[in-house]
Amino acid sequence: MASVIASRYAQALFELAKQEDLLDVCKEDLQTVAAGMIQYPELFALLKHPRINKKERKDILMKSFAGGQTYVMNFLKLLIDRNRFASIKDIEKRYQELYNEEKGIEIAYIQTAKPLDEAEEQQIVDMLKAKLKKDIIPKVKVEPELIAGLRIQVAGDVLDNSARNRLQRLKEQAKNS
Secondary structure: OOHHHHHHHHHHHHHHHOHHHHHHHHHHHHHHHHHHHHOHHHHHHHOOOOOOOHHHHHHHHHHHHOOOOHHHHHHHHHHHHHOOOHHHHHHHHHHHHHHHHHHHHHEEEEEEEEOOOOOOHHHHHHHHHHHHOOEEEEEEEHHHHHEEEEEEOOEEEEEEHHHHHHHHHHHHHHHHH
């Protein structure tokens, strides 16, 4: 249910931001607010608490995020009015997905057994960019249990070229023989 609510609110803000040519600004402001809620859980608890007066919560919000884009600030106040501020992290995540779709961006989750240097990472990004015809944002994570090689998850596909995966396939083939 929360994801449906978050999706609707994110879609509404996204459409408004697109009409007003403010997609980037709104994305950055939402990211700032969502990051602030993670960094300061006490603030998040205050802003979403239904027993605290809505006017007080809005005042806290305005002081905490002064300088935010007007549409975003009004949007956040609306979330407080409707007791939906608890969904801000999901809303920001969905807005980011809509933004990435609009801008032709894919997130590539790259898991490697050892750290990649910049040239190796760029080579992977360039290969994915050529294959998908989209801009790629790499999210690299070192996972020693892969033993060697790498695993890439992008655009709903998984490419697993890790030694661990190859060993598992050999083990399955040996069982089936």
